[in-house]
Amino acid sequence: LVSGETIDELLEAQTHIWNNTFHIFKSMALKCAVQLGIPNAVNSHGKAMTLSELVAALPVHPTKTHHFYRLMRLLVHMGSFTLEKSADQEGYLLTPASRLLLKNNPLNTSSYVFFVLDQVLLGTFNCMSNWFQKDEPNPFVTVFGEPVWEYASDEARVNNLFNGAMSNDSSLIGKAVVVKCKEVFQGLNSLVDVAGGTGNMAKAISDAFPNLKCTVLDLPHVVADLEGNKNLNFLAGDMFKAVPPADAILLKWILHDWPDEECVKILKNCKEAIRKNGNEQQT
Template structure:
């Protein structure tokens, strides 16, 4: 329905719910903002690929635009483009601007410095997320979103399948460059999460003697937990092409296999960012295998440890909710999974034969202890 407001000289056309010119302009701005939101992601990816955070970090002090352009070997004719890129990234809080005097004779110039967020993008830092950013904005993950509309009308399990004719795990099995990139991205997240877990959630691992990290990739999590708890023996279960060539140690072993068919016996089974990849029915199959694995242990306190998101949390900040919804859309586009609310988590736990669970909030994700 349209609403027409007549004036002596012209007629203004408004849609229902838009009662003024300002309403119309605000709605247009909102549409524009979301239409071009991908530019924030692409600008961030460009900054990582150019090595801007690394360059400023190595310099050890804020850098002017000319210093940054020289250090990056930017074409002089494109220095204004670098300024415009940095303007977006400053607005997005990835860099700050400060005043800098280069010499007594010169006036102050604006210079760029790192923020807390861009410090996570310095490649040499132990908790760097640089590889994660480049991977998640890679065309392999972005292209399926161009096929979501098509997917709603076909019989494929995911837009990724619609685009590629196979699921993401099959794709990783045949595309070695993507497999390596994906595993490195997961390893960067594992380093960060492990660092926090062994400091903030020690009680989750205390008393355990054996643990299986299902889908543990390169073993970053298992190594980190094993180092913090020397008496804990860890095994990493992942697909054969993932663990091929990886070497263990006295308290770490790698097992090639399929979690839908077999999980080695242990006091605890660890699942970080695994269950959100799969449908409820597939999660129940995985969790039943987890239960079989810990039922083979006589240890008191045996459990499954899940690290994943919980959506629908009350009094949550809008940005936190938005990030979780983005992850949920990613799971829909590239896999068969989803991000779940607490009721949905409880349903798959109980359906799988578990009796109780305990939630420990951890930023955007939570640690969920699930007990038989």
């Protein structure tokens, strides 16, 4: 029987399930905001922007105004925007989070949003239960039959999304590293960013330390046509085969993608790269 005490517990349990079931609404609302250009519109307005002004500035059909209001309520609740209220009206303003979604922001993270919430990646989450029943490395292989990097090498759209996402993340983290971890790079003459993508992380480091020679190692289709500068260069290669010699090795967002056995291979190659550079005592 359901008593007064147990009904509260049951309702709380149902709320927990619903919260987690519908949490994807927040992710998709964020993606929708970027697709519609809401952050850029509010930023261009220069002051608190009313709902009607926002609808008029965006490709939103007038019949969807009420639904758009609900979208903005959710985005405000999420902290993506704030709502400024006055005596006669209310308008939307940017927050630090939505400023990271502006097109003209060098630390823009929109590509990361688009990659993670793309239909290709979302499709893999729908197959997690199938993956647990098979001897396959990850759900992406279960769905597409190959790792994401091999898939991306043949699919230009996915490759661009992936590189853009990693570039977005590296731009911000690169700035943080050179501000908060300067001492790590003191005394180094060379550094290899293993699987460093389009090089934003290495570029932030090379800009901050002009006497430090930085090399970005990644697969051929990733570094093709990328140009370096006086202390930054790109090298096509495979981290499972070899890592070029250097004083230090940078691994960012790499090891979590691979099983322990593969991680050991990568780390051994990194150790060998430092040893060959004459810094065996630092390995």
